[in-house]
Amino acid sequence: MRPRDYSLRGPDARRAVETGLAAAEWYHSEIPRKTMKDLMQRRDGPAIRDTLVWLGAMALLAGTASWLWVAGHAWWSLPFWLGYGVLYGSGGDSRWHECGHGTAFRTGWMNEAVYQLASFMMMRNPVSWRWSHARHHTDTIIVGRDPEIAVMRPPALARLVLNLVGIPDVLAALRRMILNAAGRLHPEEATFIPPSEAPKVVRIARLWLAIYAATVAAALLLSSWLPLLLIGGPRLYGAWHHVLTGLLQHGGLADDVTDHRLNSRTVLMNPVSRFIYWNMNYHVEHHMFPMVPYHALPRLHALIRHDLPAPAPSIWAGYREMLPILRRQLRGEDVALRRALPPTARPYRDEFHAAPVAAE
Amino acid sequence: MPWTDACATDAIEEEDVIRWDHGGRTYALYRSPDDQFFCTDGLCTHEQVHLADGLVMDHIIECPKHNGQFDYRTGAPLRAPVCTALRTYPVRVEGTRVLVDLG
Numbered sequence A: 001m002r003p004r005d006y007s008l009r010g011p012d013a014r015r016a017v018e019t020g021l022a023a024a025e026w027y028h029s030e031i032p033r034k035t036m037k038d039l040m041q042r043r044d045g046p047a048i049r050d051t052l053v054w055l056g057a058m059a060l061l062a063g064t065a066s067w068l069w070v071a072g073h074a075w076w077s078l079p080f081w082l083g084y085g086v087l088y089g090s091g092g093d094s095r096w097h098e099c100g101h102g103t104a105f106r107t108g109w110m111n112e113a114v115y116q117l118a119s120f121m122m123m124r125n126p127v128s129w130r131w132s133h134a135r136h137h138t139d140t141i142i143v144g145r146d147p148e149i150a151v152m153r154p155p156a157l158a159r160l161v162l163n164l165v166g167i168p169d170v171l172a173a174l175r176r177m178i179l180n181a182a183g184r185l186h187p188e189e190a191t192f193i194p195p196s197e198a199p200k201v202v203r204i205a206r207l208w209l210a211i212y213a214a215t216v217a218a219a220l221l222l223s224s225w226l227p228l229l230l231i232g233g234p235r236l237y238g239a240w241h242h243v244l245t246g247l248l249q250h251g252g253l254a255d256d257v258t259d260h261r262l263n264s265r266t267v268l269m270n271p272v273s274r275f276i277y278w279n280m281n282y283h284v285e286h287h288m289f290p291m292v293p294y295h296a297l298p299r300l301h302a303l304i305r306h307d308l309p310a311p312a313p314s315i316w317a318g319y320r321e322m323l324p325i326l327r328r329q330l331r332g333e334d335v336a337l338r339r340a341l342p343p344t345a346r347p348y349r350d351e352f353h354a355a356p357v358a359a360e
Numbered sequence B: 001m002p003w004t005d006a007c008a009t010d011a012i013e014e015e016d017v018i019r020w021d022h023g024g025r026t027y028a029l030y031r032s033p034d035d036q037f038f039c040t041d042g043l044c045t046h047e048q049v050h051l052a053d054g055l056v057m058d059h060i061i062e063c064p065k066h067n068g069q070f071d072y073r074t075g076a077p078l079r080a081p082v083c084t085a086l087r088t089y090p091v092r093v094e095g096t097r098v099l100v101d102l103g
Ligand code: FES
Pocket: A134, B044, B045, B046, B047, B048, B049, B063, B064, B065, B066, B067, B068, B069, B081, B082
């Protein structure tokens, strides 16, 4: 396997710029301007409804869980904590994502409010991560450029598994929060955050650190886990769903290509997962047209499916196609899944990719 | 520099934008909801993406790539990741034609 350096300041980062892979022109399916304009239209209705359900369910679950916990029924409170945790530690991920794009709501302040809240829940600095996610969209799965590659080659298996309960991500987030609160940016952050934004990064890190310190202090003072079960803890025990769905986004697919059909995966899912994930299961569509709001993605999918590889029919099916590839990558093979396109699709343009994708 | 004929007024829908390539450069032409016309450079100042593929909302153009936003009347950047202003050009309507002063 070609060794890959995922740091943003290493040899692969230089290679990506030299070969024109960085900030390249990407393939996209044809959609008439009128239709696209219609798809991009913002609406408040769907996101207000979903946010009320999301926050309402969290309040209800957390309230019931806390009441049972305080009343000494720790075991009975467990399912309520699990429900609350998933909405917090996984629902927070998709809310962070959609509102970061600024497409979830039509009204700006609503996007921003949910973005700030979800960023806090996911322990992602809202300023830094806005920039890192912009880079993820410019240079999706380009080695040395994309700071958000979840499944590297070879896959860091232990890290992936531990992240189902958020451990590596939270440890990294806390380390970064402390560094930022001390007034500094990590050198990698400095490659995608302009200096003018640095003070904002620091301000947020300090505020959050104070909130988490207060939560820990309350737990100590009360000699109770309750404050941590409510704040911060769910980022661990509720993370599994966003990791489970997130790994499918690009896992086992090509890197260093400029066609999202080769490096992203659309997965059809049950309605509960889609609510938690806010339709990000339409991942090829989202990357091709990031300005289409989550609620319009099913419509977009129907319009361009003739030009995309068939979606995985379920989460389970997605894993069944991904895991054998990851196993082979773990053994050192340089393989990626290359899914067949329907006859109606425009073919992959291999001449535009730095290295041909190993066929599977 | 004389005014350059860019397009017909009805080539742009209300609250919309089109791409206009001229003299080896690319521009974006806008028609606002109050039926006025504007012209800016065609590429986003963040990463050279054609703004004409983006969305016009009121007096804002949203870049299709990362939702950087500009006020297309002044070129002012309004939302990260855009930090640098967009160049704007004076526009005049003569009959059914949109004319741009490219300076
Ligand atoms: S390219 Fe326009 S906002 Fe990034």
